[in-house]
Amino acid sequence: MQPPSPPSAITLLSSFLFLLSLLWSFFLFFQWRQRCHHHHHHKLLPPGSMGWPYLGETLKLYTQSPNTFFSTRQKRYGIIFKTHILGCPSVMISRPEAARAVLVSQAHLFKPTYPPSKEIMIGPEALFFHQGDYHSMLKKLVQSTFLPSTIRGSVSEIEQIVLKFLPTWDNTTINTLEQMKRFAFEVAMLSAFGGGWDIDKERIKHLYQCLEKGYNSMPFNLPGTPFHSAMKARTLLNETLIRVIQNRRESNGEDQGGGLLGVLLRHKDDNLNHLTDSQVADNIIGVIFAAHDTTASVLTWILKYLHDHGHLLDAVTKEQEGIGREILEGKRGLTWEDTRRMPLTSRVIQETLRTSSIVSFTFREAVEEVELEGYIIPKGWKVLPLFRTIHHSPDFFPHPQKFDPSRFEVPPRPNTYMPFGNGVHSCPGSELAKLEILVLLHHLTPTYRWKVVGDDEGIQYCPFPVPKRGLPISVTARINKTKL
Ligand code: HEM
Numbered sequence: 001m002q003p004p005s006p007p008s009a010i011t012l013l014s015s016f017l018f019l020l021s022l023l024w025s026f027f028l029f030f031q032w033r034q035r036c037h038h039h040h041h042h043k044l045l046p047p048g049s050m051g052w053p054y055l056g057e058t059l060k061l062y063t064q065s066p067n068t069f070f071s072t073r074q075k076r077y078g079i080i081f082k083t084h085i086l087g088c089p090s091v092m093i094s095r096p097e098a099a100r101a102v103l104v105s106q107a108h109l110f111k112p113t114y115p116p117s118k119e120i121m122i123g124p125e126a127l128f129f130h131q132g133d134y135h136s137m138l139k140k141l142v143q144s145t146f147l148p149s150t151i152r153g154s155v156s157e158i159e160q161i162v163l164k165f166l167p168t169w170d171n172t173t174i175n176t177l178e179q180m181k182r183f184a185f186e187v188a189m190l191s192a193f194g195g196g197w198d199i200d201k202e203r204i205k206h207l208y209q210c211l212e213k214g215y216n217s218m219p220f221n222l223p224g225t226p227f228h229s230a231m232k233a234r235t236l237l238n239e240t241l242i243r244v245i246q247n248r249r250e251s252n253g254e255d256q257g258g259g260l261l262g263v264l265l266r267h268k269d270d271n272l273n274h275l276t277d278s279q280v281a282d283n284i285i286g287v288i289f290a291a292h293d294t295t296a297s298v299l300t301w302i303l304k305y306l307h308d309h310g311h312l313l314d315a316v317t318k319e320q321e322g323i324g325r326e327i328l329e330g331k332r333g334l335t336w337e338d339t340r341r342m343p344l345t346s347r348v349i350q351e352t353l354r355t356s357s358i359v360s361f362t363f364r365e366a367v368e369e370v371e372l373e374g375y376i377i378p379k380g381w382k383v384l385p386l387f388r389t390i391h392h393s394p395d396f397f398p399h400p401q402k403f404d405p406s407r408f409e410v411p412p413r414p415n416t417y418m419p420f421g422n423g424v425h426s427c428p429g430s431e432l433a434k435l436e437i438l439v440l441l442h443h444l445t446p447t448y449r450w451k452v453v454g455d456d457e458g459i460q461y462c463p464f465p466v467p468k469r470g471l472p473i474s475v476t477a478r479i480n481k482t483k484l
Pocket residue numbers: 112127128129139142146191286287290291292294295298358359362363418419420421422424425426427428429430432433
């Protein structure tokens with residue numbers, strides 16, 4: 001047996017370097033802990049754990065489901081706790097009054113914040129990313145496009161889209177989420193551009209799909225990555241939209257056409273300046289983005305809940321049949337007034353929004369040191385109102401796991417129900433979303449039945465929570481319309 005050889009200079013050097021890096025890591029770790037715990041030693045940070053240096057609790061957030069992540073911490077620390085996710089010290093809150101403070105009464109102290117990659121992808125001039133005058137000017141324009149008094153004129157166009165889609169599902173197996181995305185995209189395009197415009201819809205749709213694939217991927221802008229393809233699609237989408245914008249500006253004089261695009265193009269500020277082409281394009285892209293995945297995910301959940309609760313499906317069907325036989329016979333179209341006479345169906349939508357809470361939380365950032373619930377939130381920390389946790393609290397919604405639309409026969413306690421957010425950045429599209437769901441259910445429930453294919457219970461994030469595999473269903477005709 002050979003005697004062990006003496007350690008070489010290289011081995012010694014690498015051991016030394018290893019020790020040094022270990023010491024350095026300890027030093028950084030303690031410094032970081034110090035900063036987290038004692039930065040505001042005279043005032044209290046919320047309770048909670050900041051996890052590992054740099055990584056924080058990000059891995060835990062991604063390895064558990066977000067719901068488990070929130071609920072275990074809420075049980076351990078209470079309705080406000082600190083954590084460290086996605087590289088940022090963060091505070092999560094699940095007390096309705098605290099969420100209201102962040103989103104409404106002290107909204108000026110909390111600005112919206114998104115990862116830079118998302119901002120580039122949607123367009124930096126879109127309203128989501130702004131506060132103050134620019135945001136409120138745009139918000140008024142977007143809101144005016146989606147007010148009930150404006151969208152009531154779109155009922156028959158939305159109905160036409162529904163009637164185009166439904167027969168293609170007959171006697172086939174469909175992926176609910178995919179189909180609902182296609183449907184909600186058509187409605188979003190209608191609201192963005194107005195009806196009757198000769199725009200290259202297929203091209204815009206294709207570019208959007210590329211954009212979406214990269215939107216939720218790792219933001220590495222290297223050739224071959226989905227992020228890179230998405231960035232290329234974003235450039236092409238921008239070029240296409242700028243062409244549409246310029247055509248409308250040139251050919252239409254004062255009119256400028258319908259939809260959000262028309263509203264944005266007609267706007268002039270006090271000095272009679274118009275919005276720039278890129279301000280218009282970023283906001284059109286942003287609104288289509290905000291409008292279709294959200295609505296499609298909610299529609300997918302509705303089909304799942306109605307499938308699982310046969311008595312509710314029967315009751316909704318009855319309500320829809322009661323709206324008017326002539327509509328189902330194709331003798332007249334659905335009207336805005338008809339859609340106001342669907343109380344049970346509306347409660348099913350409300351309960352679906354609560355149970356599925358597809359926008360589980362939102363992000364804000366403290367613009368200065370703020371006191372909240374007796375704790376200090378340092379400047380630059382992220383603050384996350386947890387909508388889902390509030391929606392699933394037994395204090396506000398007894399037996400929260402139960403799908404029970406009747407709970408909305410009385411209005412929920414103020415600030416406990418926020419599927420569309422709250423305050424300055426709340427959703428301007430809530431009425432449109434509800435309207436398109438009502439129109440679809442009006443034609444779907446009396447005419448078709450569906451069965452979930454496979455027994456995959458569970459949730460998948462794409463990026464909103466949706467039933468596993470997008471809920472494959474087989475659809476069959478319920479009655480033969482000609483025999484009505
Ligand atoms: C069921 C479907 C929908 C849900 C659940 C939903 C939910 C939300 C929520 C929670 C917010 C607030 C986010 C925050 O505070 O950070 C929001 C904002 C927004 N939503 Fe929706 N939304 C839906 C459909 C739509 C539709 C159909 C449109 C467009 C017509 C739309 C356009 C927007 C826009 C533009 C914002 C940003 C508002 C701002 O920053 O001021 N959404 N949405």
